Amino acid sequence: MFNDLLQFYKIGKDLGLTKKEINQIFFFQKKIPLSIGLLVILIVSILTFFLWNIIVLIYIQNSGTVYAEGTFYGSVSINDFKKKK
Amino acid sequence: MIFQSAFYSIALIISIIEIITGSIIGTIITKWLASKKKWDSLFKVAFLVNLPWILLSLILSILETFYISIIYMDFPLITINIFMIVIVNLLIAFVINTILSTLLVHRLYRKELNNSLFFVTLILIILYILMFIFAFIRSYFLVLAAIS
Numbered sequence: 001m002f003n004d005l006l007q008f009y010k011i012g013k014d015l016g017l018t019k020k021e022i023n024q025i026f027f028f029q030k031k032i033p034l035s036i037g038l039l040v041i042l043i044v045s046i047l048t049f050f051l052w053n054i055i056v057l058i059y060i061q062n063s064g065t066v067y068a069e070g071t072f073y074g075s076v077s078i079n080d081f082k083k084k085k
Numbered sequence: 086m087i088f089q090s091a092f093y094s095i096a097l098i099i100s101i102i103e104i105i106t107g108s109i110i111g112t113i114i115t116k117w118l119a120s121k122k123k124w125d126s127l128f129k130v131a132f133l134v135n136l137p138w139i140l141l142s143l144i145l146s147i148l149e150t151f152y153i154s155i156i157y158m159d160f161p162l163i164t165i166n167i168f169m170i171v172i173v174n175l176l177i178a179f180v181i182n183t184i185l186s187t188l189l190v191h192r193l194y195r196k197e198l199n200n201s202l203f204f205v206t207l208i209l210i211i212l213y214i215l216m217f218i219f220a221f222i223r224s225y226f227l228v229l230a231a232i233s
Binding site: 038060 | 152
């Protein structure tokens, strides 16, 4: 595989092509315009912003106190956990 | 209670100071860079380029206040790294802000997207360092307000 790649570059250089041109032919690249790339990143980052904040909010909502409100930790015994089940 | 409202007011004042200083510094840097590159160096255009930053910093400061008040008032026993939430929000906002400002520069100055992207990134790095420092100070006062 590596030798094939090297040979490909050698042939390209013999033909008088630059490294960039060889790469473009080799990968059959069609350059994506920067404007479209920027718009895609913009949409993805806006979605990530909302998702991240929703995840944080859900995490906060679901990680409330284990014991009932007003309970003193010293008054919690093993029996309380048995009652829970 | 008195201290709480005092700390909230301090946090609000810090937010206002942040937005005013950020917009002034941003506009000055934009104007200076534009004149250095021999682009159109109008004050109005430079201010418009900084408009997404102003809007995003407003949204972020409101979000920060909301999170800190929720976490410390409703769930005082939860240990959540608020600083991490703020940093992730800042990083995502930086990406959104860069793209929005790049599109604005591309439209207003009529320059190529590559050039506008480089131009905007330089300005926003300075502005976001400023925003980071202000967010740190503001969150300190917000936590004090929530726990007092």
